[in-house]
Amino acid sequence: MSEFAAVELIMQKREKGELSTAQIDWLVANYTSGVVADEQMSAMAMAILLNGMSRREIKDLTMAMIASGETLNYAGLAAPTSDKHSTGGVGDKITLPLAPLVAAFGVAVPQLSGRGLGHTGGTLDKLESIKGWRASLSNEEFHRQLAEVGAVICAAGAGLAPADKKLYALRDVTGTVEAIPLIASSIMSKKIAEGTSSLVLDVKVGSGAFMKNIDRARELATVMVQLGQDAGVNTSALLTDMSTPLGLEIGNALEVKESVEVLAGGGPADVVELTVELAREMLRLAGKTDVDVAAALKDGRAMDKWRQMISAQGGDPDAALPTAKEHQVILAPSDGVLTKLDALQVGTASWRLGAGRARKEDPVQFGAGITLHAQLGSAVKAGQPLMTLHTDEAERFERAMEALEGSFKIEAAAIAAPRKILLDRIEG
Numbered sequence: 001m002s003e004f005a006a007v008e009l010i011m012q013k014r015e016k017g018e019l020s021t022a023q024i025d026w027l028v029a030n031y032t033s034g035v036v037a038d039e040q041m042s043a044m045a046m047a048i049l050l051n052g053m054s055r056r057e058i059k060d061l062t063m064a065m066i067a068s069g070e071t072l073n074y075a076g077l078a079a080p081t082s083d084k085h086s087t088g089g090v091g092d093k094i095t096l097p098l099a100p101l102v103a104a105f106g107v108a109v110p111q112l113s114g115r116g117l118g119h120t121g122g123t124l125d126k127l128e129s130i131k132g133w134r135a136s137l138s139n140e141e142f143h144r145q146l147a148e149v150g151a152v153i154c155a156a157g158a159g160l161a162p163a164d165k166k167l168y169a170l171r172d173v174t175g176t177v178e179a180i181p182l183i184a185s186s187i188m189s190k191k192i193a194e195g196t197s198s199l200v201l202d203v204k205v206g207s208g209a210f211m212k213n214i215d216r217a218r219e220l221a222t223v224m225v226q227l228g229q230d231a232g233v234n235t236s237a238l239l240t241d242m243s244t245p246l247g248l249e250i251g252n253a254l255e256v257k258e259s260v261e262v263l264a265g266g267g268p269a270d271v272v273e274l275t276v277e278l279a280r281e282m283l284r285l286a287g288k289t290d291v292d293v294a295a296a297l298k299d300g301r302a303m304d305k306w307r308q309m310i311s312a313q314g315g316d317p318d319a320a321l322p323t324a325k326e327h328q329v330i331l332a333p334s335d336g337v338l339t340k341l342d343a344l345q346v347g348t349a350s351w352r353l354g355a356g357r358a359r360k361e362d363p364v365q366f367g368a369g370i371t372l373h374a375q376l377g378s379a380v381k382a383g384q385p386l387m388t389l390h391t392d393e394a395e396r397f398e399r400a401m402e403a404l405e406g407s408f409k410i411e412a413a414a415i416a417a418p419r420k421i422l423l424d425r426i427e428g
Contacts (some may be wrong), residue, residue: 006030006040013047021060026065032163036123041167042174049179058223059347065189069164072110072139072195077147079108082282083196084186087220088120089242090208090347091250093154094275095123096259097267097297100305101279103150104296107286110146112156112194116356116364120347124155129253129366133315135184149308161189162385180220183210188227196278198234200278200284205423206243208343214239214423221426227317229428233287240274244341244376245270251355251369253321263303267376272297274421281320324353324367324390328397330404332380337414341376345407346387349400353391363386365392377416 004026009019019027023394027044030036051300051410053061074081083100097387115123135155138143145152158165166187171177171186191199203211203221209390211217220238228235247268249258261267279293296302310317352358354365371388374380386408389400 024060053181055110062185070159080286082286086202090343091245099151101302104301130315131319201237204242209242237426322366336410336412340409349403358399
């Protein structure tokens with residue numbers, strides 16, 4: 001590989017120049033091995049944030065990150081594969097009912113998931129609230145479960161896109177998290193390395209999402225769909241609303257409980273709607289279009305898959321879920337319609353109650369979080385419970401209440417507009 005100097009590449013990008021494929025390959029390989037220092041990669045990340053990258057550069061960056069580690073493939077698998085990635089939000093438990101629902105139609109779902117950080121919850125933290133369930137599987141266990149059950153949700157091994165792991169940690173502490181080329185290459189390097197043949201991206205928009213406005217979300221979704229298509233993965237994206245929490249439960253065990261309700265044919269309408277919408281899209285990309293997705297939630301097929309999936313990873317699907325020791329109820333101050341329920345504030349309060357972590361090594365409280373008794377657009381009466389806060393440590397209530405200040409509004413004469421979950425669709 002031809003030799004370059006990191007400082008020259010930084011200056012080239014600083015002056016709005018394009019980096020060649022060879023330069024990007026060199027940079028990523030040498031950053032992964034430690035030749036390019038953290039401070040040099042920090043400067044490059046800032047130059048990328050300020051000056052952007054071309055479609056070709058983003059593809060090269062993504063492919064170089066994939067090449068930094070191992071890749072999975074499902075050559076021996078009889079079923080087609082389809083996966084979903086969400087950019088994260090508050091109450092976003094959709095992966096839990098979605099994976100078994102899609103698997104019920106003979107499409108295998110290899111879902112490598114992560115842990116929560118800050119106000120967005122992690123799928124693995126939620127599932128670990130189930131007694132006995134384990135997140136770490138060997139490659140052999142992973143492939144066997146995919147073949148036998150049709151769905152796996154587990155932790156990604158350290159071998160997938162190690163360059164991304166290093167760069168992700170750096171972005172977090174250098175103010176470069178928002179750079180679209182870096183977000184897109186981070187997400188897509190892991191998803192492409194995971195080997196799925198089709199992928200649906202759930203790009204959240206709104207206060208509780210990473211992307212606060214729809215134009216930025218559309219730009220990110222478009223770049224990621226292009227990356228997937230360029231790498232031979234059948235990819236599409238749905239832009240979905242995250243201005244207010246999804247469902248009524250926020251927090252690890254609470255969200256598992258609500259997911260099981262959805263799999264039992266019940267659950268909140270917004271969670272059911274998004275689960276069905278994403279399942280249809282995943283099945284469509286995998287070549288299955290003439291299927292009644294909603295019926296599989298009603299007749300128990302998806303629930304059967306859920307039970308198999310949880311049991312295969314050592315979990316007891318019948319075990320009681322953890323509950324918090326302390327509870328505090330917030331009452332509606334007046335009659336009217338709930339016209340504001342801010343996702344970010346509710347998510348932050350749930351995090352402060354112990355449902356999330358500030359640093360990746362922090363533990364989470366499985367029973368902590370918030371139960372909503374009304375959603376955006378609901379009619380409420382004065383004195384009626386609006387939300388219940390759950391935690392194991394009563395001293396956490398004060399800071400959670402601070403986060404909730406101004407998080408909701410009740411208007412007497414308001415007419416509730418129906419919430420629109422699906423905002424846009426980007427196809428390759």
